[in-house]
Amino acid sequence: MEARAKPLPLEEIQQRIEQLTPEQAQRELSDNGEVVLVDTREPHEYAEAHLDGGILLPPAEVAERIDEIAPDPSQRVILYCRTGNRSARAAYQLQEQLGYENVANVAGGIVLWQEHGLPVAEHEGMTAEQRMRYSRHTLLPELGVEGQLKLLHSKVLLLGAGGLGSPTALYLAAAGVGTLGLVDDDLVDESNLQRQVIHNTKRVGTPKTESARKTIEPLNPDVKVVEHRTRLDAANVLEIIGDYDLIVDGADNFPTRYLLNDASVRLRKPVVSASILAFDGQISTFVPFEGPCYRCLYPTPPPAELAPSCGAAGVLGVMAGVMGLLQANEVIKLVAGIGEPLIGRLLLYDSLGTRFTELKVRRDPDCPICGPNAQEIPESEMGKFPDYEAFCAG
Numbered sequence: 001m002e003a004r005a006k007p008l009p010l011e012e013i014q015q016r017i018e019q020l021t022p023e024q025a026q027r028e029l030s031d032n033g034e035v036v037l038v039d040t041r042e043p044h045e046y047a048e049a050h051l052d053g054g055i056l057l058p059p060a061e062v063a064e065r066i067d068e069i070a071p072d073p074s075q076r077v078i079l080y081c082r083t084g085n086r087s088a089r090a091a092y093q094l095q096e097q098l099g100y101e102n103v104a105n106v107a108g109g110i111v112l113w114q115e116h117g118l119p120v121a122e123h124e125g126m127t128a129e130q131r132m133r134y135s136r137h138t139l140l141p142e143l144g145v146e147g148q149l150k151l152l153h154s155k156v157l158l159l160g161a162g163g164l165g166s167p168t169a170l171y172l173a174a175a176g177v178g179t180l181g182l183v184d185d186d187l188v189d190e191s192n193l194q195r196q197v198i199h200n201t202k203r204v205g206t207p208k209t210e211s212a213r214k215t216i217e218p219l220n221p222d223v224k225v226v227e228h229r230t231r232l233d234a235a236n237v238l239e240i241i242g243d244y245d246l247i248v249d250g251a252d253n254f255p256t257r258y259l260l261n262d263a264s265v266r267l268r269k270p271v272v273s274a275s276i277l278a279f280d281g282q283i284s285t286f287v288p289f290e291g292p293c294y295r296c297l298y299p300t301p302p303p304a305e306l307a308p309s310c311g312a313a314g315v316l317g318v319m320a321g322v323m324g325l326l327q328a329n330e331v332i333k334l335v336a337g338i339g340e341p342l343i344g345r346l347l348l349y350d351s352l353g354t355r356f357t358e359l360k361v362r363r364d365p366d367c368p369i370c371g372p373n374a375q376e377i378p379e380s381e382m383g384k385f386p387d388y389e390a391f392c393a394g
């Protein structure tokens with residue numbers, strides 16, 4: 001095996017290659033159509049913005065593929081990257097190891113180029129403001145510009161603009177989810193403010209959907225907020241959820257959860273569902289026919305005396321934040337198609353012990369909604385369960 005020399009320090013490399021200012025590089029590129037311009041960054045960086053005419057050649061591929069784009073070693077080759085460091089090393093490699101005689105590097109890279117106000121080719125579909133706003137997203141290779149565009153084009157419905165809905169809506173809005181529907185018919189109450197952080201003291205008495213919209217709009221003008229100032233019922237559920245790609249269930253009562261489940265399975269809409277009580281929270285993601293549905297998990301609702309919605313129940317305010325953000329995280333993964341959603345998994349969080357526990361959940365072959373023998377139920381039966389009438393009566 002051939003012994004490899006220690007890589008030179010960057011400063012030394014920079015002294016041994018020809019360095020161009022962005023202006024010099026731009027002038028040469030416009031004067032000489034023969035120059036080969038090489039972008040030595042990663043594909044997701046290139047997708048976001050690149051120099052006009054730049055050919056993508058990631059650092060790991062430079063040595064192997066340079067002869068594809070510059071077969072003649074006497075050809076003029078100009079390289080750039082984000083800040084000029086990776087491309088300096090690549091230029092040095094071309095010059096010293098691969099025999100290229102006429103190589104130069106753009107000092108400061110595309111960052112300095114843009115700081116000097118020189119033009120770049122931008123990814124279609126995102127404005128300059130959006131590229132700035134979402135740059136910490138698009139820098140993630142898993143998400144990139146493609147993932148951000150998916151978020152911008154997505155439509156997510158939040159059931160409830162309360163405890164869980166507040167943090168979920170705030171972070172989804174900040175993340176650039178293009179359309180956020182909010183279903184809630186409640187008014188902001190003083191007792192909400194301990195956890196429903198999208199509202200504030202001045203908005204006590206105003207509709208929650210309106211209050212949430214007024215917080216979201218200045219946070220991110222890319223987001224269109226659709227207010228559904230109503231309660232979901234069997235008569236409106238299909239129409240309301242039909243417009244959305246995905247639903248976040250932060251409902252505070254079991255009848256609504258069953259109703260949403262039955263309608264979302266029928267329309268094959270994924271539902272991210274969380275609940276909180278006292279110091280405990282749980283969350284799962286229901287993707288119809290890929291994993292269990294809410295009824296597979298809970299064939300019957302809990303006894304009324306255990307149902308928090310039947311009366312005021314205590315909850316640690318922070319729980320809404322923790323579980324609401326886990327919901328937002330699930331939404332982003334589902335929309336962008338990354339990671340491993342909580343399908344068939346129920347995640348429990350105990351805040352006093354700071355412990356997460358995961359339970360496997362399977363599809364119930366006898367499920368009346370998503371089981372193999374399930375009959376399509378009439379709309380009037382949607383959301384019904386055996387003791388529906390008695391529920392909460394006490």
Ligand SMILES: [Zn+2]
Nearest residue numbers: 293296367370
């Ligand atoms: Zn089911």
